[in-house]
Amino acid sequence: MREITHFIDGASVAGTSGRYGEVFNPNTGEVQARVALASDAEVANAVAAALRAQQTWALVNPQRRARVMFEFKRLIERDVDSLAELLSSEHGKVIADSKGDIQRGLEVIEFACGIPHLLKGEYTEGAGPGIDVYSMRQPLGVCAGITPFNFPGMIPMWMFGIAIATGNTFILKPSEKDPTLPVKLAELMMEAGAPSGVLNVVHGDKTAVDALLDHPDIRAVSFVGSSDIAQYVYSRGTAAGKRVQAMGGAKNHGLILPDADLEQATKDIIGAAYGSAGERCMALPVVVPVGKKTADEVRERVLAEIDTLKVGLSNDPAAQYGPVVSQAHKDKIAGYIGLGVEEGAELVVDGRGFSLQGYEKGFFIGPTLFDHVKPTMRTYQEEIFGPVLQIVRAETFEEAIALPSNHQYGNGVAIFTRNGRAAREFAARVNVGMVGINVPIPVPVAYHSFGGWKRSAFGDANQHGMEGVRFYTKVKTITARWPEGAVEDSAFVIPTMR
């Protein structure tokens, strides 16, 4: 069976722990490879390689580091078809969506190509008599990234693109469910001219994550995954003195005001709810129509769209979404659908019975729709992360805005309306980190920053944009003078700028 190995110090390294994880083909349900799970010692080897590489990488001038990013971008574009196929074969998302996954990561690499400009410091001439003050941003050292299964291209690139461009070296611990693409990215980074040890990939589970969190030579950890693990990573990493940003789960709401273009809003919601089988932290699994008339019309339109929706193999160009990532995840989603019925929500469309002829063991779930979901229900309060859309009816704008604002998660939210004033008020008041106005999936562009609020993110720094540059650098401020003439007396009071 194919074995997915670590990538350390510029070379493929077989696992020595004796522990392996299974990597499935979600279309067939079969195991297609096994992935080595790292021990503490293997993580320590990767950190040692990254530490050695960092001494010289930090001294490479920013323009040259940017050239590596330009070349990396060219190589990804050269190989995008095979990379997307690979991504789909382990994740299950359709190939066009895998290309989007890779493209959104590449946009962060494009941002990182501008790193010479982004790293420019500040300078004050004459802050005091003959005194100049300037500041510079320096790399932290060795940084680590721990990533989820659902964006194996984009999320690693969010992290290592900026970390490496700013002069750090990096250890990526990708999801053990779809680990092959991240290794390919590291190989391409070497081909692009990054020296060995600048980008390492260590596969693993909790053992590897803990080893990274505890290792004294790792200065910063970026995590994306579910909220309980995010909180754990944040607590353990910061307790070990590291800088940590940890993004968690989500339950994004799409409000539809009565004046919205309902045809467009429904199409937007369908794509955002069921695309990638709902396995996106910026999916839109909750729709909140305001008023009964809006709700009834949205429901009818959603039903009509579901009728034409095609679920299929991840490599079927006609399919709109493919299987979910694993049998365990499929069972979890099916469990939530059962719970929704028990809780008293109306199950309008049930995707549990869906099966594809010849692929009966594939991890498929059909589009599922609930109406009359109540905020007190567990299926509303928790993240399902599957192709399940819930309609929560609201009578008024106030009732509607309170739903995402009071929810435990605060990643993304969208409002559909033709009323600019209502949209503006909504954006200002809603207690959520990323807002879309007639935009169903408001993932910010690479030069802005990505991050949710409440239990969707732990730590202060967002991903990419200037927040990313700040996260992966520390500021040094220099106060300089060049005395001449008579020797001055010692000063025993704190110097001030009078």
Ligand code: NAD
């Ligand atoms: P997950 O939390 O199971 O895994 C994420 C990472 O943590 C993986 O690398 C995994 O190996 C590691 N991990 C798992 N269990 C661990 C443990 N007990 N201790 C230490 N490390 C552990 O998440 P997932 O299922 O891979 O991804 C889906 C989740 O990620 C969803 O909750 C989704 O909302 C979230 N997500 C959030 C964002 C965001 O930016 N907010 C983006 C994408 C995904």
